[in-house]
Amino acid sequence: MDADPLRSAIEQAPCILIACEGPDLRIIGLNEASRALFPGRDLLGLPLREALADLAGQQWIDLYEQVYRTGEPVAGQQWRAHLTLPDGSVRELFADFGITPWRHPDGRIRGVIGGGTDVTEIVQARLSAERHAAELQRQYRQARDVVDALQQALLPRGLPLLPGVRVAASYLLAGACAAAGGDWFDAVPRPGGAVALVVGDVVGHGVTASGVMGQLRAVLQDRLDDGDPPGAALAAADRLARRVPAARAATVCVAVLDPASGALEYCTAGHPVPLVVSAAGAARFLPASGAAPLGTGGDFPVATARLDPGDLLLLYSDGIIERPGRGAAAAAEELARVASDAVAGRALHAPEASAAERACTQTVELLVRATGHRDDITLLAAQLVAAPEPLHTEVPADLTRLGVLRKTLAAWLEALGVTGEDAFALQHAIGEIVTNAVEHAPGGESVEVRARLTDAGAVEVVVAGRGLWREPERVSERGRGLALSTQLVDELTLERSAGGTVATLRLRVTRPAALLNGAAPVPTPQPAAGLSVVDTAGGTAVLVAGPVDAGGADRLQHELLYRSRGGTVALTVDLAGVTHLASAGVAALHAVAARHRAHGTALTLLAPPGSPARHVLALVALPYA
Known part of the structure; x- marks a missing residue:
């Protein structure tokens, strides 16, 4: 038998054990596992700081001294240490440890005993798994970002601003971990002043659903822009769905609204029926037109209705109906009630938002916060409103009065709902044209400015002056106005005659939809102060x-x-x-x-x-x- 079995067991134990004695913590013992950490070193009898000088700045020696000084043990898990090897290389070690005081029989501190377990392999395996998981998560986020970017690129960049009808939309992803789906919305100005409204839903999520959505939207947009009635436009989309398997069973609601008469034609191809909310908040669902989803066979009959001034038409995808814990009938009733409150201003306080915007954003917020949602949610609203009055003003032949014109334009554009880059472009382009007209106005005559919102959703501005002004042949300090204006608007024309010069510019204006997966509408610019x-x-x-x-x-x-x-x-x-x-x-x-x-x-x-x-x-x- 061993003369000292306990000492033999400690020597062969797989744990790390280092014992130090006295105030300078001289090493009086360390087992085989501890010696293996420091190959080529003779540590016995040396003060701890001298023996393990490479650990001096890593808190380990500080902990031994703290335990000797206070008599209180310390412990830690998965602490990292860097050990210098004889060849100058560095070994990384992770250890679970405990350091405890070593006492005389009378209780006085004799030294410190430190023990630990090498958990380097465990920690390295965990870190490797975490890195792998992080890489997978990065790849997933990257893939989802591509799909989300694709979907947002396929959705309309903005909703048209039209005389007689205010349009708004909102789109909410199924959840933070869900890829973009196949919901879409569209609003297409029609010849004669009507507007075509579309909400559709392709089965599934991801790249395939987004790609198919883009194809169906392109077909419907092209047909509706050409003036096709709802049934004919859906028939064209149906032919595509028969050829593309992923498009089959897509549901769509197409509605064409005439703001002047309130006449409405619509077709619900397997899609939830439209909701009509009056300005006072009374709601009613329109009857289904009877059409089946795309690619499943059948015709596309069209139903008709009539909206009164102030009425709001709400199209939506089934994600707002099929919410957790709600049956179809109860969910539809709740949708009608919440949308009515939002339209009438009885819900959240948002005086800056139109009734159409409240119907799209507040309805989603109030319904989803109570139940959550499993699918994408799309809402598209159109409210009959009074057509905006055209702008007609005279600008004196005085460049210092241009600030008054900007304020007048800002108020008129804000009343139309023009925001962001469109307001910026119009203000700058009109300012350049009026400046040119004022500089060439003969005898101090004023310059006439007329502006209106067209049926096609464009702001058309006419600037008429008596002067025969033109850009210099060579760009000079004051020769950039018309060139800059041309880049800011869709169309700029000049008509020169003996009576003067008339400039006409047009810019199609839109208002951003509320993409509730993070994209925010561009804020309305604030009125300018003085220079x-x-x-x-x-x-x-x-x-x-x-x-x-x-x-x-x-x-x-x-x-x-x-x-x-x-x-x-x-x-x-x-x-x-x-x-x-x-x-x-x-x-x-x-x-x-x-x-x-x-x-x-x-x-x-x-x-x-x-x-x-x-x-x-x-x-x-x-x-x-």
Whole structure:
């Protein structure tokens, strides 16, 4: 038998064991497993800090000293250590450990005993699994992002703004872990002022469903844009569904609404029936037209109805009906009640939102928060409203009065519902044209501005002046107005005659849908304040805010040249606060930049993404940061 079986057992134990004695923690014992961690080292009799100097900055020796000093044991799990090997390489170790005081019989601290278990393989296996899981999750997110981007690219970028009808939509994914599905919506302006409304649902989720959705939407959009009635448009989509297996059993509701008369034609091809809500909040479901889902056979009969002024038509996918814990009848009744409250303004407080927008967003929020939802949800609303009054104003032949025109235009565009990039483009293009007309107005005569919203969903603006103005043959400091305007709108024409010049511009305007999977509508720009130029960074930079139009361009140029000593001192110009940058302002920046180039000094223009200045500078190819 062993003379000391306990010592033999400790020596051969698979755990790590190191015993230290005295205030300098001299190592008086360590077993075989501990010696294997430090090959080539003779550790016995050495103070712990000297023996294991490579661990000094890793808290291990600090813990031994803490236990000796306080008499309180410490423990930890999966702590990492880096050990230096004889060849200079480093070994990584993970250990579960406990460090406890070693006492004399009378209770005084004699030393410290540390024990631990090497769990490196366990930790490495866990870390490898976590990395693998993270990579799989990254690949999944990447794949889903592609599908979501595909779906959003296939959905309409915006809903048309039309006289006599306000359209809104919302789209909610099935859940945070679900791929985009086959729901879609569309609103297509029709010849004569009517609008075609579509909500459809392709079976399934993922790339296939999104791709099929895009094909069906393209077919229906093309037919409805050409003026086909609902039945004929659905028949064309049905022929596609018969050829494409993944499109079979897709359900669609197509409705054509005439805002002038309130006449409605619709077809429910296997799809939930439309809901009509009056301005006062009374709701009724329209009867089904009797058609079957696409690709399943049968005709597409069309039903008719009539809406009164203020009535709202709501189309939706079955995801809002087939919610957990709700039967079809109860869910439909709840939808009608909640939508009625939203339309009448009895639900959430949102005075800035139209009734159509409230019907689409608040209805989804209020219904889904109570039950959750399993499928994608799409809502499309169209409300009959009074047609907007055209704008007719006179602008005096005074460039300092352009700010009044901008405020007038902003109020009129806001009443139409024009927001974001459309409002930006119209304000800038109209400002350039009016500036040109004012500069060429003979004898101080005013310039006439007329604007209206067309049946096709375009803002049409006519600027009439007595002067015969034209762009210079060569681009100069004041020769960029018409070129800039042409890039901002869909169409710009000039008619010159002995009586003067008439400019007509058109821009099709849209309002963003509420894509409730994260995309947010573009906020309505705030009215511009006056031009200000403020020193920052001790005079080496300036912050420009407010509108820079023809009336303020000369001031901007003067202020920048004054602060840069005529271009001899480097200057940074922050344009983040600029709300309107006309071609005259661009010309001023070009002039200042030329002075700096002549003196070999830097002029840095700062224009953050999404700012009006960034948009304009990108169009005119003026360098910015």
